[in-house]
Amino acid sequence: MSANVFSHLSGKVPFRRLSTVVNHLLRVPTMSGSRPTAGIIIIGDEILKGHTQDTNSFFLSKQLYSLGIRVERISVIGDELSTIAKEIAEFSSRFTHVITAGGIGPTHDDITFAGAAKAFEERLEPHPILVELCRKYFGQDAALDSPKLKMAHIPASSELHFGINKKTGEQSKYPIISVRNVIMFPGIPTLVERGFSIVKDKVLQNSDMFYIREIYTKSDEVSIAPILNQFNAKYQDTIQLGSYPDWLNNYYRVKLTLECDCKETLDVAHEELLNMLPSELVVKYEKDSVVKAEEQVYSIVESDRLDEYVEYLRRSVRTMEEALDKYKLDEICIGFNGGKDCTALLHLFYAVVKRKYPKYDDHLQALYIKNHSTFPEAETFFNDCTKRYNLKSYTIQSSMKVALLQLKEQAPHVKAILMGTRKSDPYSAKLDSFTMTDPDWPQFMRINPLLHWRYQDVWMFLRQLFIPYCILYDQGYTSMGAMDNTKPNALLKYIDENGKTCYRPAYELEDESQERNGRNGTTDKKWNKEVNRDK
Incomplete structure (x- = not known):
């Protein structure tokens, strides 16, 4: 029907x-x-x-x-x-x-x-x-x-x-x-x-609720199996223990679930299992990072902390709040392609919107400019984010200038574009927080809240708040372009105990000047040179 x-x-x-x-x-x-x-x-x-x-x-x-x-x-x-x-x-x-x-x-x-x-x-x-x-x-x-x-x-x-x-x-x-x-x-x-x-x-009317606890670990199942077997032998008649690997999660490898009809019994068992597991393997994971975005972001911004990272975060929030004062929400579109910078930007903007409009439940607008050979992992992550943040996406595969022309046609109400540009990006050193496109370009106000962020700031923000990001960054990629011009960063390469070549995750890169190591294409440089005024 x-x-x-x-x-x-x-x-x-x-x-x-x-x-x-x-x-x-x-x-x-x-x-x-x-x-x-x-x-x-x-x-x-x-x-x-x-x-x-x-x-x-x-x-x-x-x-x-x-x-x-x-x-x-x-x-x-x-x-x-x-x-x-x-x-x-x-x-x-x-x-x-x-x-x-x-x-x-x-x-x-x-x-x-x-x-x-x-x-x-x-x-x-x-x-x-x-x-x-x-x-x-x-x-x-x-x-x-x-x-x-x-x-x-x-x-x-x-x-x-x-x-x-x-x-x-x-x-x-x-x-x-x-x-x-x-x-x-x-x-x-x-x-x-x-x-x-x-x-x-x-x-x-006819059901009693389950009581559930979850524990997240960095370990694989084989390593903690003896502990789980020991725990299960003691509690198998009262606790249902589940173990669920997740090799695509950015923060943990195994989720353990404990279920019981009795809250008191579950509390005791949960505490016992936590004590049995090595503390360094337990992740205090926040699975509802998007739901709690506004609460968590503003708890940092409104704290007494005075370090540079928090000051940069406060500056970014002020820029976004100013943007929401200057423009209606449907006049703002966020540039988003699944990269780490724009992922931080999206989460931050989502939090600021929730603070200013607590009852807002409509779509946020996103401009997705696809390159000629997008990583499947990046495409999957983008699709996940459209659901996670309730995005209305304008997806365009073309050069930046043509994409902005098409955006004008598809969404003539949009006046400003939020961008995840940092001053360390090519041809971006002279940008301001609010910068109009050049006269011979489609006219949009480019809003750049992350200009002063450093590479480490991006990763601190993402991982401190347990924000999901593209899995490629856990595989050694530190900057993401197209499949034919991007490789894992060689500075993160190591040989494991089996002689296999592996890469440490992007957030372990110490020298941020080497962030683009592995990007041998010029697409991103061309785009920045085209659209930024210090060309």
């Missing part, structure tokens, strides 16, 4: 009794002292064929886990009636809750309702409320056996769950359907998220 149909079907319909709803949601009883479980069934040939990527199981698992419901199995099946019926029947008998996603709509392959009816040996019947809703949307002359009313036919014992908009008090336009302990969602991810919020509170 299309998103429009789900979004626009409306009508004043009565609510079902909550007690009836809850009884159906909990048909499978939970044994005393045991935790509710869930099974997720993703339905759709398009998933199995690789035409569509499944994100629903990730969302549902995360949400259920946060409610204290343990997902024990996820199944992906095609649009085949007997398969759907068999899977629903089996899951319904095994798990407290069953969640399906997909196969709800007006076409021939939308057969989830029919599969659920077959699973429970029930009739598929037109529900009068759904008939009314469908006819309001598709027209009153729609026949009961037409595709337009296919979604009105549901298993006989089904329940309809409508939500209430907390701001407007209006009822949701289309219900989520459940039959016994099976809740059926459409396959469109936005509708799954919207629908889950409708049934979330009903699920919460």
Whole structure:
């Protein structure tokens, strides 16, 4: 079914009794002292064929886990009636809750309702409320056996769950359907998220929360395995210990999770494991650095510290605050390509915006000028940042001057561009915090908050606040250009115990004058020479 149909079907319909709803949601009883479980069934040939990527199981698992419901199995099946019926029947008998996603709509392959009816040996019947809703949307002359009313036919014992908009008090336009302990969602991810919020509170009524602690370590799993084995032998009956490697994280290598139903037991176990691990391997990692950006940045800026790094940071914040006084937020665009300097710039600007506009939840604008051979790692990092910082990106692959011309066309409201330029960059020594482009260029105010930052300041800012940055910098790259003109910095090279050539991370470079060691191209110099006035 299309998103429009789900979004626009409306009508004043009565609510079902909550007690009836809850009884159906909990048909499978939970044994005393045991935790509710869930099974997720993703339905759709398009998933199995690789035409569509499944994100629903990730969302549902995360949400259920946060409610204290343990997902024990996820199944992906095609649009085949007997398969759907068999899977629903089996899951319904095994798990407290069953969640399906997909196969709800007006076409021939939308057969989830029919599969659920077959699973429970029930009739598929037109529900009068759904008939009314469908006819309001598709027209009153729609026949009961037409595709337009296919979604009105549901298993006989089904329940309809409508939500209430907390701001407007209006009822949701289309219900989520459940039959016994099976809740059926459409396959469109936005509708799954919207629908889950409708049934979330009903699920919460019957679940106890997990208590969770996390420990982050610099070590690999093999090195700490004996400690984990010793800990698990003692606590395996009360604590669920998880170990999850992450070789793409900038700050840790393994995340350990401890889960328990009893907070007091968990606190004791957590402290014991911390004491068992070598202190130098434990990372006091901040996983919510973006969420806490404003709080953390201003705690430094407003502190009593007088060192140069903090003074540079204060100067940068003042420049950004001045920019927000001179320009509206939609008149400012940040130049961002995933490099270390513009990553620091983006995080800092995000913090300043949050301080000035606490309730702002719209997009920040970013100009991404792609080079001719972008590193895949840089591209992945850029995409991650668009989600992390809620960016609206203007992506242009061309020279700087042409890119600015295209930006004028695509976003004529933009008047100023924030840039991560430092005075140590080529042809940038004479820039000011606010510098207009030359008369023969597209007219933008270039705002340069990081002019006085040093190489070490950039890395102190990023790593002190646990800000994610492109993984290439952990592989010896100290300045990032194109794939065909950038290599790891030779000054960071070393030979490991196995005779393999490796590189230390960029933040360990001591001589900042060698920052561009490994950049043998001239693209960045040409760009700086073109756009800066001291050419």
